[in-house]
Amino acid sequence: MPTNSFVHDTLGQRVVLEAGGAAKNLAAEVSRLGADRIMLIASDAEADLADRVAAGLPVALRWTEVIQHVPVELAERAREAAASAAVDLLVPVGGGSTTGLAKAIALSARVPIVAVPTTYAGSEATAVWGLTEGRHKTTGVHPSVLPVTVVYDSTLTLSLPVGLSVASGFNALAHCVDSMWASGSDPINRTLALEGIRVLAAGLPKVVADPSGIEGRDECLYGAYLSAVAFASAGSGLHHKICHVLGGTYNLPHAETHAVVLPHVLALNAPAVPEIGLRIGRALGGDEPVAALERLRASVGAPRALKDAGFDEADIRDAAARILPVVPPSNPGPVDRRVLEALLRAAWAGETPVGAA
Template structure:
């Protein structure tokens, strides 16, 4: 069969090394010629940020970090960056921290060096997200792609095990969604499959042996691959649903993705046999859903949206907002009826296999 596809690879420097974040950051600040650095890190990660920034002298430290990046929070950070004439943003933290740096870069063009402390993957994409009036808006802009990502597995030690699990499964969602997203292609699929393999090997080690850097390095490597695939392939059904759950109902980002993922996989897999076979092989399982569910059982992963405050009576609102945004290229036709069924199962934590024959 002849291959025909159009693939875009984003340009970004990646520095990977356990225990080397401070050294690598100092090197990058010097290489980029930055004179006024704004360090973005939440208050809870201030000590970690101090350690990472030991080799530089920040002009400004910013600790107002809020999940889903409310517009008003972004505006305050943008104003501070302008007032201090910042020429480099350094984000130290998870997806919310990276997201705030992206919000500043979106309107200012200031470059970002991202230092992730979770497996969120936002650091490797040119996708931004902002929330205003209970609506999350996302977009794509190369200005928000960090010029450099610094990975250091030791920085993930402070992440509680349950949040490590949810964050890693968020990365897994990037991989699986990339297999049937609007711009899916063979290169994205190869990256996504390797991401699934790395995450499915690394996350159980993170849970079983929290001090094991080998597992954490595999999880970080997998999260990076997942994000690169996602950035190229685009946002599929899973992410369109989760953006509404997070932006409109303020559900926690990582846990929401971890919960919804098996239901979207169960819904789409029968209509996407090539993607399903590739994912199954990456899991080392007979089929992709069994592979994912086996991993989730091992990790004691989040099970139900209701555990985070979501109610069945909110499903029609999610359907109303999400349905028009789900790509027409989704492997199975999505209707208000079957989307409601998917959400109902995810709300109560029903067996995802019930959706395969929907």
């Protein structure tokens, strides 16, 4: 697409990033929005952290039941509780599942969200919602679920184990890579995505080398935000279609699934768009994109195999059949059922992606 011919949507959102400033900045946002009945959403593991961040604020309801992929039944219970408590602001403190639950509530209640992320999931910067019913995950886009403010504080990620930090960071990288060739990709979100790749590729090794350091975690939060903003504009590409099916149907862990699948999708698509592949490779610190990503994956010990995430080899054919109908028509690489089965089998076994040598 020529650079002088495109349509780009920019989402309106306030972003505050300050190490150690979460409590202060959250209080300022609550005051600015005039909220006086907050629903504080955090899993049991994050409940103490959430209480510290929200200390002194008018919390009317604390909610600790958080499940990945947001089951419809959970969303309905949380919506009813929010309505009964007459909450006027949702404050999720946690990762993508926590923010996802807040979005599910906002989708029907039209209550604003101030998100306080503790991972690099990126959900806080998109208007995308997702709900799982049975073994089917449905996603959509609605302006009501976009948090009005994101409060970033890298000190809140210090309790995130290194392995999960890496997997979450690769989830953010997947947002960037999908943004390079999704149906809504344009020069603006490609620029954001490439900078996100560069920052994440620099930050993740620092987190691994010094888990208690702030510099790497600051970079990863910044990179995760860039990746999500790019993704919010470009839309979902093949990678996310695959991972939504794997997560929603087989209940695989979100970040780990993204980390494993990403190199295989990159290996499929990059040869079809060599100029974009070269730009991705250079942002990763190399030239050939799959090899550069593989070096990063090895250096930080990122997850390699879907079998380690709980995916059964016997489900490969079923998964390919479920993915095929949702493959984006704009995907640059050729995709049929045989291609999907080969990709899933390689990801299941933890094989080195084609092109990584």
